[in-house]
Amino acid sequence: MMHTKQKNNKARWIVIALTVAVVALVFVRLAHNKRAAESIVYHYDSEQPVTVHVDTVRLKPLTAGISYAGTFEPDKETKVSAELQGRIANVLVDVGSHVAQGQPLVQLDNSLLRLQLQGVEVQIGGLQSDVDRYTVLAQADAVQGVQLEKAQLGLRAAEVQRDQLREQLAKTTIRAPFTGVVTAKFNEEGAFAAPGVPLVQLTDIATLRFTVSVPESDIGRFREGQQWRVDVDVLPDVALVGTVVVVGAKANQANSYPVQLRLRNTAGNAIKAGMFGRVHVQEGEEQQGVLMASTAVLADQGKAQVYLVNNGKAVLHGVTLGRHVGPNVVVTDGLSPGDVVVTSGFIDLRDGANVLVK
Numbered sequence: 001m002m003h004t005k006q007k008n009n010k011a012r013w014i015v016i017a018l019t020v021a022v023v024a025l026v027f028v029r030l031a032h033n034k035r036a037a038e039s040i041v042y043h044y045d046s047e048q049p050v051t052v053h054v055d056t057v058r059l060k061p062l063t064a065g066i067s068y069a070g071t072f073e074p075d076k077e078t079k080v081s082a083e084l085q086g087r088i089a090n091v092l093v094d095v096g097s098h099v100a101q102g103q104p105l106v107q108l109d110n111s112l113l114r115l116q117l118q119g120v121e122v123q124i125g126g127l128q129s130d131v132d133r134y135t136v137l138a139q140a141d142a143v144q145g146v147q148l149e150k151a152q153l154g155l156r157a158a159e160v161q162r163d164q165l166r167e168q169l170a171k172t173t174i175r176a177p178f179t180g181v182v183t184a185k186f187n188e189e190g191a192f193a194a195p196g197v198p199l200v201q202l203t204d205i206a207t208l209r210f211t212v213s214v215p216e217s218d219i220g221r222f223r224e225g226q227q228w229r230v231d232v233d234v235l236p237d238v239a240l241v242g243t244v245v246v247v248g249a250k251a252n253q254a255n256s257y258p259v260q261l262r263l264r265n266t267a268g269n270a271i272k273a274g275m276f277g278r279v280h281v282q283e284g285e286e287q288q289g290v291l292m293a294s295t296a297v298l299a300d301q302g303k304a305q306v307y308l309v310n311n312g313k314a315v316l317h318g319v320t321l322g323r324h325v326g327p328n329v330v331v332t333d334g335l336s337p338g339d340v341v342v343t344s345g346f347i348d349l350r351d352g353a354n355v356l357v358k
Helices: 002-040 111-139 145-171 216-221
Strands: 050-056 058-062 066-081 086-091 104-108 173-175 180-185 198-215 227-232 235-247 256-264 276-281 287-293 298-300 303-310 313-318 320-325 328-333 340-344 355-357
Touching: 050 303, 066 180, 066 216, 086 198, 104 198, 111 145, 145 173, 198 216, 198 276, 216 256, 227 256, 287 320, 287 340
Parallel strands: 050 355
Antiparallel strands: 050 340, 058 287, 066 198, 066 276, 086 104, 104 173, 180 198, 198 256, 227 235, 227 276, 235 256, 287 328, 298 303, 303 313, 303 340, 320 328
16 A cells, blocks of 8 residues: 555656756746747837938029920031041941040041052152252253253153142041040941941040920020020039020921030030020029928928938927929928038938938
8 A cells, every 4th residue: 555655746746847948948948949039020229320311402503484395416426437438447436435536536447548549759759859950951951941841841740749639648547527526436447447437436425415395386485696594304403505506497297396405515525416405585583492302301290300410310300391392392481502401211210210321
């Protein structure tokens, strides 16, 4: 009886020990899972900079008139060809090369012309000696004057031939007719050049033409010699002044008339042929306004606010807004030109947060 009771107590303790071990194992496993979960859960760091996009507040004209979209084109563009036939010995430029007026572009093979010129120059030397000799003899009445005249005519004919060869030799070097950029190359070394066959294309974008199509009802707004402001779509900080040089005399199928303005490019020729822009025809006096991107505006209980970027921190700031001008909005109070405002990246952004401008 006593032995059976001891065996029951021993079994009970074994069960209790196993139970405790299992519970301990579960707690250890749960603690490990908790630590693992915490390691992958995002913890917000208030000191971590928030990446944002920004816009600079600018003082810009507020157009009170009407604008027309158009395209920038080069004022001068030509396909350069040779005046003589010949094999291309060397192409001295490549696409994108900036060249000055008169700079060599293509060199034709001129070895035969140089040999012909050397032969004529030798001939001229001999004829000049004949003229000198006949001049002395004619003065002494040792030869007839007609012989001197024939020698002089032969000398002049050889000199004309020499000048022609020099002119042809000069034309074997094809030079840039104006300062510009090589925008196409049509032949390489070894090809055959001929008059009318393009070798390279030269484009001058230092001066541009801006072409717009104007409806019949508005064509009276334009007169040759007028000057209007021209903006570039991809260069919002660039404002140019163009002079009207062409007012179309014939409408296209859409009953619109072409109008062209000529203008100078920026110092670094930032405006490229094919870019889009707008010409603004002003009605009344032009006014200036403080503008910023509309995407910077936040609404809080009917009040407009923006995040200013100041010394690497976001500062919530109230503003008073006016009318919209394209993708921008006029700021009538609260901001000054040069202020930097956040336009995107508002997630996790708060007043006083550190920001990283992208």
